[in-house]
Amino acid sequence: MDTSSPSELFHYLDTDGLIDFAQRLVKIRSVNDPSSGSTEQDAAQAVIELATGFGWTPIVDYVRPGRPNVIIRLHGSAPGSHLIFEGHTDVVSEGSRDLWDFDPFGGDIVEGRLLGRGSADMKGGLAAMLYAARALELSGDLVGTLTLAALVDEEELMLGVKDFVAKGYAEGALGAIVCEPEAGEICITQKGAIRLEVRFHGRISHGAMPTQGINPIPALMDILDFAQRTELQLQTQHDTDPLLGAISITPTVLQAGSRVQLNLTPPVATADFDLRTTPLVDHDELVSSFVTEVQRIAAKTGCQGEVEVIDDRPPTSIAADAALVKSLSEAHRVVLANEPVLGGVPGTTDGTILHRDGHLPVVVYGPGGKWIAHQANEFVEVTEIIAAAKVYLLAARDLLHSAR
CATH class of the missing domain: 3.30.70.360 (Alpha-Beta Plaits)
Structure with missing residues (x-):
């Protein structure tokens, strides 16, 4: 099976749609505070509507009332590997709005930056993984199984990813790419x-x-x-x-x-x-x-x-020469024309549960500054969202073809 060149693959990436959807997600106040009635429901619904519009059939699993995991399984035209892209739909509170220079849920783009709570952590990365998957599907280069997981409760007890693994969605996967903001670093370890x-x-x-x-x-x-x-x-x-x-x-x-x-x-x-x-x-x-x-x-x-x-x-780590790392590194080189930096996650992500309970190798890579998460005046560069989507697209194509 002949595969498309990177430039041919990128032709299928709807960058305008990607940024519009990232803005839509940021405008949704999906603060993780169920005791006050604030949940991920509306953000999950946006993912469901996008997936349905793409012709996909999303699986909607309610982990708690008003708190649905959204899981999408894409099956390629030929046998191949199984890869997981993972993100979360909840965000932390914006805190006092007096600390913000703009509306934390305005979703505005100013001077090339998408502004707002969750823009970096991690609605930009979530949008990027969904649009990368769509581009791969449209290109005809999709083989094997690509699982897209938009999960709840990452910011608290990680109930979403625990439910995801317990129900068997991670079985048979070669690994997971967690799309959290890491300033372009390929994070091979996390606390x-x-x-x-x-x-x-x-x-x-x-x-x-x-x-x-x-x-x-x-x-x-x-x-x-x-x-x-x-x-x-x-x-x-x-x-x-x-x-x-x-x-x-x-x-x-x-x-x-x-x-x-x-x-x-x-x-x-x-x-x-x-x-x-x-x-x-x-x-x-x-x-x-x-x-x-x-x-x-x-x-x-x-x-x-x-x-x-x-x-x-638990902490996680993966070898620098592991397949996930090598594929992401090469994709990063192609897209950004520089040598990737291997880094570590100072906090924890859903990847810790994918590793502990799902026994998966995990890499964390996504758009947005590593230290901007949870701060007032959160933002992500629009160019970083688009670059991440391109990296995901190339890495997914390579990894899914690896078993053929």
Whole structure:
């Protein structure tokens, strides 16, 4: 089977439609906040309508009410490999609009930049993967199976990708390209994440008679000190990863007592931690160290202590000479005429679950600055969206043909 040249393939890429659709997605406020009634429903519906307009038959799986995964399976004209492109439809809150110089959901293009919440993280990448797939289909070069996954809840507990893998959509795939913003870097590794909550239960007493109860706040102070010491120990034990940076243990939420009753010791004190790890860190050992320390503190203070693992996402890594990396690298060279940079993801993506539960090699590559995600005045260069779509198009063609 003869294949098209890159320039011939790019002829099938509707760049105007791509940017229009990216704008449409940004205008949809798909903030991940179901408790306030805000979900991914409208953004998912936009993907469904686009897919239907292309003549595709999207699979719509509701992970939670109002929170649908949209999965599209494209089958080529001949046998080939199975490749997954993955993105998410949710975005984080815009926060205070006073921090923005423009409407965060205006979807405007100013001086070549698409502006708004989710423009980089990651509606530009989501649009790029969909239009790249359409171009490959129209070219006649599509073989094997190309799965497009527009999933929910990446910004919180990754319920969407967990459901996607549990239902078998990742089976048989040679790997996944996660279309998150990484400043044009081909990210071959990403940090792991553990979300922990530590709770100490004491016994309330009058603030003037603290010895008549058990105040859990000193126990909370002890676990904060332990977290700081453990972070330093891990950073000393493991060299800073050249692509990921340092290991970190960050307390993010502290709760105890109420200003309504300042003369009452609290019955419970809690601390939430965000632990970010590199591939050298054993997650089970790290969690176990917290459990052991909480037990020690509880015995010392008379509190009851417990540790809840809210979420555990492993770090991922892939060899620089793996097929996914080589295909993306060559496509990047063709499209951008420069040598690709291999990098690492400072946070975590749905790729951690595709790797852990789906046992897939994962690469992260997409339009938008690596550090712009979740900030006010978020934007992505229009040229980066188009370039990413072209890279996806070439890489997908190469990878899908790899089994032939």
